[in-house]
Amino acid sequence: MRLLILEVWQPDCPVVYVSEKIGNIKLYAIDSHIENSNIRALLHISADDESSLQTALDIIKKHSQVKSLRVLWKCQQEICAELVCNVTNAMHSLAFAPLIFHRPLLTSRGLEKWIIVVENKTKEKEVLCCLKENNEVRIKKKISGFPSTPQDFWLITEPVFRAKLISIGDMLQLSTTQQKVLSAALEGGYYSYPRKTNLKQLSEKLGISKTAVAKNLRSVENKAMRVLAELIEITGKEY
Structure with a gap:
C-alpha cells in the first residue's frame, strides 16, 4: 500500500473558501464523507480571536454550496460544528x-491537507489524475509499503492531532541561510550558558554581516517559539 499526504485547493469547497477569506483561522474536517448526495463532516475551527470565529461561521453559512451548519459547542477561540x-x-x-482510505484534514489559507491511502502505484496515479482534473494538487509526502509498522495507523486514526503535526512540520521549514546560521550557532555554543560564541564571531565564520546573522536567528527563534506553542496546545488538550 501507499500513503500520500497532499495539499489540495478546491475551488468549489466552502471550507477552502472561508480559509482564503480569513487568514488567521484553521479548520479541521473530521470524518468527511458522502451521505445522501451531500458531504457531511464535523468541523473544528480555531482562530486568534472570537470575532474571526464568528465571521468564519457567517461566511460558511452564506456559501452557495452549504446546506446547513450546526454549532455543536463553542469555547473561547474554538468551535465544533456539523457541516x-x-x-x-x-x-x-x-x-x-x-481508494482504500482518504481523510481531508487541516485547511489553512486556502489549502487542505489530505491523507490518501491506495493499493499500488498504478492506482495512486489514477486517484491523482481524478483529483487534478478540477483541483490543484501537490504531493507533500509519500510513504511506500504502508503500513510497515502498527504505528503507521496512527497517521489516520488520530486525524486532528496528525493534522496539527503536519502543520508544525510546515512551520519548521527554513531557508538555506537560516539553516546555515542555526547550525553554526548550535555548533558554536551560541545557545549555551554561558555563551561560547557571539554574533560577531558567527558573522566572521559565516562571511555575512552581523545584522544578517541576528535577523536570521530571530526568524528561526520566532518559528521555534510558534512550534513550541503548538506542541504545548496539542499535548495539553484532548480531542
Missing part, C-alpha cells in the same frame, strides 16, 4: 476512485 454541503468535485472524483 452539510454539496459534494465537491474532489469528493465526487474520490467516490469513484480506487
Whole structure:
C-alpha cells in the first residue's frame, strides 16, 4: 500500500473558501464523507480571536454550496460544528476512485491537507489524475509499503492531532541561510550558558554581516517559539 499526504485547493469547497477569506483561522474536517448526495463532516475551527470565529461561521453559512451548519459547542477561540454541503468535485472524483482510505484534514489559507491511502502505484496515479482534473494538487509526502509498522495507523486514526503535526512540520521549514546560521550557532555554543560564541564571531565564520546573522536567528527563534506553542496546545488538550 501507499500513503500520500497532499495539499489540495478546491475551488468549489466552502471550507477552502472561508480559509482564503480569513487568514488567521484553521479548520479541521473530521470524518468527511458522502451521505445522501451531500458531504457531511464535523468541523473544528480555531482562530486568534472570537470575532474571526464568528465571521468564519457567517461566511460558511452564506456559501452557495452549504446546506446547513450546526454549532455543536463553542469555547473561547474554538468551535465544533456539523457541516452539510454539496459534494465537491474532489469528493465526487474520490467516490469513484480506487481508494482504500482518504481523510481531508487541516485547511489553512486556502489549502487542505489530505491523507490518501491506495493499493499500488498504478492506482495512486489514477486517484491523482481524478483529483487534478478540477483541483490543484501537490504531493507533500509519500510513504511506500504502508503500513510497515502498527504505528503507521496512527497517521489516520488520530486525524486532528496528525493534522496539527503536519502543520508544525510546515512551520519548521527554513531557508538555506537560516539553516546555515542555526547550525553554526548550535555548533558554536551560541545557545549555551554561558555563551561560547557571539554574533560577531558567527558573522566572521559565516562571511555575512552581523545584522544578517541576528535577523536570521530571530526568524528561526520566532518559528521555534510558534512550534513550541503548538506542541504545548496539542499535548495539553484532548480531542
